[in-house]
Amino acid sequence: xxxxxxxxxxxxxxxxxxxxxxxxxxxxxxxxxxxxxxxxxxxxxxxxxxxxxxxxxxxxxxxxxxxxxxxxxxxxxxxxxxxxxxxxxxxxxxxxxxxxxxxxxxxxxxxxxxxxxxxxxxxxxxxxxxxxxxxxxxxxxxxxxxxxxxxxxxxxxxxxxxxxxxxxxxxxxxxxxxxxxxxxxxxxxxxxxxxxxxxxxxxxxxxxxxxxxxxxxxxxxxxxxxxxxxxxxxxxxxxxxxxxxxxxxxxxxxxxxxxxxxxxxxxxxxxxxxxxxxxxxxxxxxxxxxxxxxxxxxxxxxxxxxxxxxxxxxxxxxxxxxxxxxxxxxxxxxxxxxxxxxxxxxxxxxxxxxxxxxx
Amino acid sequence: xxxxxxxxxxxxxxxxxxxxxxxxxxxxxxxxxxxxxxxxxxxxxxxxxxxxxxxxxxxxxxxxxxxxxxxxxxxxxxxxxxxxxxxxxxxxxxxxxxxxxxxxxxxxxxxxxxxxxxxxxxxxxxxxxxxxxxxxxxxxxxxxxxxxxxxxxxxxxxxxxxxxxxxxxxxxxxxxxxxxxxxxxxxxxxxxxxxxxxxxxxxxxxxxxxxxxxxxxxxxxxxxxxxxxxxxxxxxxxxxxxxxxxxxxxxxxxxxxxxxxxxxxxxxxxxxxxxxxxxxxxxxxxxxxxxxxxxxxxxxxxxxxxxxxxxxxxxxxxxxxxxxxxxxxxxxxxxxxxxxxxxxxxxxxxxxxxxxxxxxxxxxxxxxxxxxxxxxxxxxxxxxxxxxxxxxxxxxxxxxxxxxxxxxxxxxxxxxxxxxxxxxxxxxxxxxxxxxxxxxxxxxxxxxxxxxxxxxxxxxxxxxxxxxxxxxxxxxxxxxxxx
Numbered sequence: 107x108x109x110x111x112x113x114x115x116x117x118x119x120x121x122x123x124x125x126x127x128x129x130x131x132x133x134x135x136x137x138x139x140x141x142x143x144x145x146x147x148x149x150x151x152x153x154x155x156x157x158x159x160x161x162x163x164x165x166x167x168x169x170x171x172x173x174x175x176x177x178x179x180x181x182x183x184x185x186x187x188x189x190x191x192x193x194x195x196x197x198x199x200x201x202x203x204x205x206x207x208x209x210x211x212x213x214x215x216x217x218x219x220x221x222x223x224x225x226x227x228x229x230x231x232x233x234x235x236x237x238x239x240x241x242x243x244x245x246x247x248x249x250x251x252x253x254x255x256x257x258x259x260x261x262x263x264x265x266x267x268x269x270x271x272x273x274x275x276x277x278x279x280x281x282x283x284x285x286x287x288x289x290x291x292x293x294x295x296x297x298x299x300x301x302x303x304x305x306x307x308x309x310x311x312x313x314x315x316x317x318x319x320x321x322x323x324x325x326x327x328x329x330x331x332x333x334x335x336x337x338x339x340x341x342x343x344x345x346x347x348x349x350x351x352x353x354x355x356x357x358x359x360x361x362x363x364x365x366x367x368x369x370x371x372x373x374x375x376x377x378x379x380x381x382x383x384x385x386x387x388x389x390x391x392x393x394x395x396x397x398x399x400x401x402x403x404x405x406x407x408x409x410x411x412x413x414x415x416x417x418x419x420x421x422x423x424x425x426x427x428x429x430x431x432x433x434x435x436x437x438x439x440x441x442x443x444x445x446x447x448x449x450x451x452x453x454x455x456x457x458x459x460x461x462x463x464x465x
Numbered sequence: 466x467x468x469x470x471x472x473x474x475x476x477x478x479x480x481x482x483x484x485x486x487x488x489x490x491x492x493x494x495x496x497x498x499x500x501x502x503x504x505x506x507x508x509x510x511x512x513x514x515x516x517x518x519x520x521x522x523x524x525x526x527x528x529x530x531x532x533x534x535x536x537x538x539x540x541x542x543x544x545x546x547x548x549x550x551x552x553x554x555x556x557x558x559x560x561x562x563x564x565x566x567x568x569x570x571x572x573x574x575x576x577x578x579x580x581x582x583x584x585x586x587x588x589x590x591x592x593x594x595x596x597x598x599x600x601x602x603x604x605x606x607x608x609x610x611x612x613x614x615x616x617x618x619x620x621x622x623x624x625x626x627x628x629x630x631x632x633x634x635x636x637x638x639x640x641x642x643x644x645x646x647x648x649x650x651x652x653x654x655x656x657x658x659x660x661x662x663x664x665x666x667x668x669x670x671x672x673x674x675x676x677x678x679x680x681x682x683x684x685x686x687x688x689x690x691x692x693x694x695x696x697x698x699x700x701x702x703x704x705x706x707x708x709x710x711x712x713x714x715x716x717x718x719x720x721x722x723x724x725x726x727x728x729x730x731x732x733x734x735x736x737x738x739x740x741x742x743x744x745x746x747x748x749x750x751x752x753x754x755x756x757x758x759x760x761x762x763x764x765x766x767x768x769x770x771x772x773x774x775x776x777x778x779x780x781x782x783x784x785x786x787x788x789x790x791x792x793x794x795x796x797x798x799x800x801x802x803x804x805x806x807x808x809x810x811x812x813x814x815x816x817x818x819x820x821x822x823x824x825x826x827x828x829x830x831x832x833x834x835x836x837x838x839x840x841x842x843x844x845x846x847x848x849x850x851x852x853x854x855x856x857x858x859x860x861x862x863x864x865x866x867x868x869x870x871x872x873x874x875x876x877x878x879x880x881x882x883x884x885x886x887x888x889x890x891x892x893x894x895x896x897x898x899x900x901x902x903x904x905x906x907x908x909x910x911x912x913x914x915x916x917x918x919x920x921x922x923x924x925x926x927x928x929x930x931x932x933x934x935x936x937x938x939x940x941x942x943x944x945x946x947x948x
Binding site: 147150151154171172173174175177178179396397398399408409410426428430441443444450451452453454455456458459461462463 | 560622623624625628650699701702703721723724725754756757758759761763798800801802803804805806807808809810811812814815816817818819820829830831845846848849870871873874
C-alpha cells in the first residue's frame with residue numbers, strides 16, 4: 107500500500123456518515139499494516155510486544171505507543187524531511203526534550219479538523235467572527251493548536267476575525283473592541299483559545315470592570331488546560347466565570363481535547379455540568395486501560411486513555427496517553443493527568459528530585 | 466471499623482472535635498478519627514506536656530526511661546499482645562502494604578528499640594550517657610550536663626509504618642516532652658505507642674501527646690510552632706521549606722528531607738555462587754515498603770568483569786523481584802501511582818527501542834520492572850513502587866560522578882564488595898555525601914544508633930549546660946570547710 111493509496115482511502119473513510127465497529131476495525135487493521143511496513147521505529151515497538159499484522163486480529167490489539175515514544179523515536183512512515191508540517195510537543199515532561207509529529211500532507215489532518223469542528227462547534231453557522239486568544243501560526247509554526255486555530259479562522263471565520271495574542275501578550279483593547287462591537291451589532295461572536303489565555307483575559311477584563319453579554323448564538327472554545335501558564339481553576343469555577351464575563355451560557359462553552367500526537371480532536375456538548383462527556387468523530391475510538399497491565403477497564407472504572415485515531419496515518423494511530431479518564435455512555439470523561447506519583451513515604455519522586463536538583 | 470488516632474493526655478475526648486479519615490482495602494473499610502484541636506486545647510496540651518516533662522521525665526534517670534521504652538517495645542514484639550495484633554490488623558488497611566510485609570517489617574524495626582539497642586543509641590552520641598542525668602566531668606575541665614528541650618515537636622510524614630518511633634524514642638532518651646503530629650497517610654502507630662508507654666510506665670503518661678492537623682493548615686501549625694523549643698520535621702523539600710519559614714528563629718529546627726538511595730555491586734559479588742544472594746538482597750531492598758523509604762534504592766550500579774555481566778545481573782534482579790511479588794505482593798496502586806510507574810516504564814521501553822544499550826525487563830502485569838542501561842547514567846529516581854534501573858559501569862568508581870551532583874539528596878548506598886574494596890568505596894561515597902553504607906538486603910533496616918542522614922540523633926536535641934573549671938575553684942573558696 108502506498109502513501110497516496112492510504113491517503114485516498116482515509117479521505118473516503120472520513121467522508122462516510124458513520125462507521126460501525128466492523129468498518130472501523132477493517133480500516134484500522136489496514137492502516138496498522140501500512141504503518142508496520144513503512145514506520146521502522148513503530149515496527150520495532152510492535153515486534154518487541156509480539157504484535158504484527160499477522161497476529162493482530164482486532165483493532166483493540168493494535169499496539170499503542172506511549173506518548174513518551176515521540177521524544178525517543180522518529181515515528182513517521184514517510185521520510186521526515188518530506189513533511190509538509192512538523193508539530194512539536196511542548197516538552198514539559200522531560201526538560202528540553204520535545205517530540206515531533208510529521209505530516210507529509212495536511213489534507214487528512216485538515217479534513218478531520220474541519221469536519222468535526224463544523225459539526226461540534228459551528229452548529230448551523232457557516233462563518234462567525236472569531237476572537238482567537240492564541241498566537242497565530244506564523245508565530246508558532248510547530249504548534250498543532252496554532253494550526254488548528256488558523257484552519258478554524260480560514261474555513262469558518264468571518265472577515266473581521268482576529269488573533270489577539272502575540273509576543274507581547276494579550277491585546278486587551280482589541281478584545282474589548284471586539285466584544286463591544288459584537289454586543290452593539292447583536293451579531294454572535296466566537297471566542298477560541300487556550301484555557302490559560304481565557305484566565306488571563308478574564309483577569310484583564312475584571313481589572314477594567316468590563317463585563318459583556320454577547321448576543322445569543324455566541325460561543326466559546328477553550329482547550330489545553332492551564333499548563334502552569336496561569337493559575338489553575340476548577341472546571342466549574344472556570345465555566346461559571348466564563349459565563350459571567352462574556353454572557354455565554356455554559357452549555358455554549360465547549361472544551362476541545364486534542365493532542366499534538368493526534369490528528370483529530372474530541373469535543374463535549376457544552377459544560378453545563380463538569381466533567382463533561384467527550385467524544386470524537388467516527389474515525390477515532392478511545393479505550394480506557396490499566397496503564398500497567400494494558401487490560402481494558404470496565405465502563406465506569408477509571409484508567410488511562412488510549413486513542414486510535416485513523417487520521418494520524420503517517421505516525422502511529424494508536425496512542426497511549428498519560429491522561430486519566432473513564433468510559434461512559436456516549437464517550438469518556440477526562441479526569442486529568444496520570445503521569446506523576448508523589449512519594450508516599452520519604453523516598454523521592456521524579457518531580458521533586460528534578461526540582462531539588464535544579465534548585 | 467472505627468479507630469481513634471492521637472493521644473491527648475488531660476483532654477476530655479468529648480470536648481475535642483474529631484475529623485474522620487477514610488481508609489480501606491479489599492472490601493474492609495476503616496475510619497480513623499483524628500483530633501482537630503482548638504487554640505485553647507493546644508495551649509493546655511502544650512502546657513501539660515511541658516510541665517510533666519519538667520516534673521517527671523527530667524527527674525527520671527535515663528536508665529528508667531530505657532526500661533520503660535524497652536517494656537513497651539517488648540509488648541509490640543509479642544505477637545499475642547493486643548497492641549501488636551491491632552497493628553498487624555490495621556496498618557495494612559491504612560497503608561495498603563502487604564500484611565506479611567508489615568509483620569516482618571515491624572518486627573525488624575522494633576528490634577532497633579530494645580534495651581541493648583537503646584543503650585547503643587546513647588553510647589553513639591554520649592561518651593558518658595550519665596550527662597543526661599547529672600553533671601559529669603569533661604576532659605577540658607569542669608562539668609557538663611545535657612538538657613533536652615521541654616517541648617520537642619515532631620512533624621512526621623509518609624506512610625512507612627512505625628517511622629515516627631525513631632524520633633519519638635530519641636526525644637524520650639534526652640528527656641524531652643514530646644508532641645508529635647501524625648501524617649494523614651499513617652495516623653495510628655505513634656498514638657498507639659504513646660498509649661502503650663503510658664500503660665507500662667504511668668509516670669510518663671503526661672509527657673507525650675500525639676496530635677494531628679491537616680497538612681498546610683498554617684494556623685493550627687503556628688499554634689504548635691510557637692510553643693515548641695525544638696522542631697524536628699520529616700517531609701518533602703517543599704513542605705520543609707514552608708515549615709522552616711514559619712519556625713521562630715530562636716527555635717531549633719531539625720529537618721529530615723526526602724532522600725534517594727542506590728546500590729553498588731562489585732564484580733566480586735557476581736560470580737555464580739554469590740550473584741543470587743546479591744540480587745536477592747537488592748530485590749528485598751526494592752520491594753520493602755514498595756520503595757517508599759528514603760533508604761530505598763532507585764539505581765544499581767553494577768561493575769563489569771564478574772562471572773555474570775551487568776545485563777545478566779539485571780535478569781537475576783528481575784527474577785528475584787518476581788519472587789518478592791509472590792511472597793510480598795505490592796499494594797494496590799492508586800491511579801496517580803500507577804500513572805507514575807507507567808510513565809517511567811513507557812519512557813524506558815521506548816528508550817530500549819531507540820537504543821540497543823537500553824532494555825526494559827518488566828512484569829507483564831505491572832508488579833515490578835527493571836530497566837537496564839549499558840553505560841553510566843546519572844542517578845535519577847525510578848517510577849517508585851518496585852521499579853529500578855541497573856546501570857553497567859567498568860569500575861565502581863565510575864558510579865561516583867553519576868551520584869556526586871546530588872549530594873544533598875543522597876542517603877544510603879548498599880555496597881556488595883570485598884572488604885578492602887568496601888572501605889575504599891565507602892571513603893569515596895562518604896566524600897560524595899552518602900551518609901550510610903550497608904549490605905544489600907539491609908537498606909530498609911538501619912542499625913540502632915545510626916546517625917540519621919549523618920546527624921546526631923540525640924546530641925542534636927540537647928543543649929549542654931557547663932560548669933566552668935573556674936567556677937569550681939571559686940566555689941571552693943567559699944566552702945564552709947575552707948582553710
